[in-house]
Amino acid sequence: MDKRLDQRGAVEMNHRVADLLQSAEGMEKVAALVRDYTEDHIHETSFADKLKEPDKITDADCDRAVNHFDPIIIDEVDSGQWAMAIDFTGSTRNEVVKAPRYAFTINRIQTATVTYDTDRLRTVKQPFSKLLRRDLGEALSNAKDRGLVINVESAVQYVYKTYAGNTGNATNGLNASNLADGTVTEYGVYKSSAAKELVDPVTGDPLDNFVTQRLVKSDLTDFQNTFNGPEAELLVGNQLLVSDFDANRTSDWTIETVGDAQVASTVESTKGYKSLKNFQVVRTRKNQYVRPGNMYAFAPWENLGRYVQLDGLSSFSAKEGTKVRMYEWMYLGMGFAILNGLKKFELYSGSSIIGSGMQDTGYEVVVPKPDSFIPQNNKLDEGIYVPNFTQA
Numbered sequence: 001m002d003k004r005l006d007q008r009g010a011v012e013m014n015h016r017v018a019d020l021l022q023s024a025e026g027m028e029k030v031a032a033l034v035r036d037y038t039e040d041h042i043h044e045t046s047f048a049d050k051l052k053e054p055d056k057i058t059d060a061d062c063d064r065a066v067n068h069f070d071p072i073i074i075d076e077v078d079s080g081q082w083a084m085a086i087d088f089t090g091s092t093r094n095e096v097v098k099a100p101r102y103a104f105t106i107n108r109i110q111t112a113t114v115t116y117d118t119d120r121l122r123t124v125k126q127p128f129s130k131l132l133r134r135d136l137g138e139a140l141s142n143a144k145d146r147g148l149v150i151n152v153e154s155a156v157q158y159v160y161k162t163y164a165g166n167t168g169n170a171t172n173g174l175n176a177s178n179l180a181d182g183t184v185t186e187y188g189v190y191k192s193s194a195a196k197e198l199v200d201p202v203t204g205d206p207l208d209n210f211v212t213q214r215l216v217k218s219d220l221t222d223f224q225n226t227f228n229g230p231e232a233e234l235l236v237g238n239q240l241l242v243s244d245f246d247a248n249r250t251s252d253w254t255i256e257t258v259g260d261a262q263v264a265s266t267v268e269s270t271k272g273y274k275s276l277k278n279f280q281v282v283r284t285r286k287n288q289y290v291r292p293g294n295m296y297a298f299a300p301w302e303n304l305g306r307y308v309q310l311d312g313l314s315s316f317s318a319k320e321g322t323k324v325r326m327y328e329w330m331y332l333g334m335g336f337a338i339l340n341g342l343k344k345f346e347l348y349s350g351s352s353i354i355g356s357g358m359q360d361t362g363y364e365v366v367v368p369k370p371d372s373f374i375p376q377n378n379k380l381d382e383g384i385y386v387p388n389f390t391q392a
Contacts, residue, residue: 010127017128018118021324031317031326034132038328039313041137047284048144051239052301054309054332062106062310071106075306077337083305084155086334088147096158096339104335106310109147111139113327136328140313142286144332149289149368152296155336156344157353159188173351173358176206189344189353190226192219198349208350208360212293214249215347220277223345227299235299235341240279245292246347247283288369293348299341307334 020026043049062071077083077100084096085104114135121128163169166185168178176198178184179191194213199206227235274281279297284290298304310331317326336342346352350360352367 010125010130011122013127013129014121014124018121021118021121021319027317027319027324031315034136034317034326035313035315035328037129037132038137038140038315041133042141042144045137046141046144047241047282047286047290048148048307050282051148051241051298052307054307056312057308057310059310061308063103065103065105068105071310071331072103073106073306073308073333073335074101074103075335075337076100077102078303081337082159082339083335083337084151084158084339086147086151086336088143088332088334094151094154096155102335102337104306104333106308106331106333108329108331109140109143110329111136111327113325116324116326118322118324136326140328140330142289145284145286146289146368148334149296151334152342153344153368155339155342156188156296159339159342160353161355163187171355171358173353173355173360174346175208175351175360176349177208178351180206186226188340188342189346190223191349192216192345192347193222195347195349206349210293210348210350210352210360210362210365212246212347213349215246215295217277219345220279223295223297223343224277224279226343227297227341235303235338237279237297237343238300239282239298240276241282241284241290241296241298243287243290243292243294244283244285245287246295247281291366291368293346293366295345295347297343297345299338303338304341305334305336305338308332 017030020030043053057073059071061073063074065072075083077097079100080098082096082098083102084094085102087094087105088107088109116131124131160174161170163185165187166183168183169185169187172178172184174184174186174189174191176191176196179186179196192213192215194216198209198211198213223240224237227237290296301307310333313328313330315326315328317324319325346366348366350363350366352359352363
């Protein structure tokens with residue numbers, strides 16, 4: 001279905017769809033079109049899928065759990081590393097394990113039921129494809145993306161709080177003041193150089209706030225070096241998830257920063273760079289999830305973990321009189337086999353670490369927002385929770 005239609009084309013499309021919905025055979029054709037369109041839209045808009053296209057699996061690839069009936073995947077963990085399963089269905093209260101293997105569940109994510117009136121569809125000037133994008137495609141895409149970000153936040157905050165090199169990390173937030181006096185150490189979560197150096201112009205004391213500072217080139221070198229950390233993981237940073245807001249600002253780097261040929265290209269476009277210091281840059285306009293000032297980095301997925309989809313996208317449709325009801329669902333699973341393969345880089349000086357007295361006033365502006373449009377049966381908790389820990 002063509003997404004770029006004028007009003008006449010949109011009305012003609014909607015008439016054809018309304019006619020098809022009058023028969024069982026037509027309903028099947030529309031259902032197939034809906035599935036194809038939704039899958040295409042998710043592939044185009046989901047940053048989770050841009051980071052790692054899910055591996056397609058079948059029932060034969062799954063294992064059985066002992067305490068529930070959902071299929072699971074059991075995967076290996078590198079010796080001495082923390083692993084964490086991702087939950088797409090409504091909780092970030094996950095469990096971190098230190099064991100030879102860990103399991104993650106294959107979750108169903110499902111849209112809300114949407115209803116279209118075939119009579120009204122004939123007069124709507126928005127194309128049916130746009131309605132599907134809004135009602136079905138965006139819901140599934142957003143559920144994937146917010147689920148990923150919330151769980152990455154939980155993982156990196158767990159790593160930060162459990163850093164054995166500084167016990168202050170367990171009870172103190174990561175801000176410019178605490179870094180200056182040595183109360184905390186960057187681990188799992190890191191600040192940019194401008195954020196760490198931000199001071200009150202009157203007193204000269206470190207200033208803790210959530211004003212996003214500009215990324216400088218040397219930050220990228222520092223960020224890349226965090227992957228070979230004190231635990232000697234010997235990893236490399238492979239991907240960097242960035243909001244359009246922060247990515248666009250790299251196009252303002254000067255000739256002294258990057259060289260004249262690259263600077264010239266940024267005068268023509270603010271698309272910025274596809275790679276920065278060996279990071280493949282994945283940009284998103286979904287600032288409600290990847291908040292400006294937050295950047296997330298990932299080790300190569302062959303080290304980091306698994307992302308799988310069981311079977312394909314499924315849909316249901318039924319017609320009662322002039323009313324057509326539809327919803328769609330899919331089965332996803334994800335697990336991180338090495339939490340130290342995840343990093344968060346913050347371009348602001350305040351603390352967004354969640355805990356009693358650990359976050360600074362105003363932290364809400366940098367935390368992923370709840371999304372009322374994500375279907376209720378798979379809306380994530382609005383908070384971020386540090387997972388429990390189990391060692392086998």
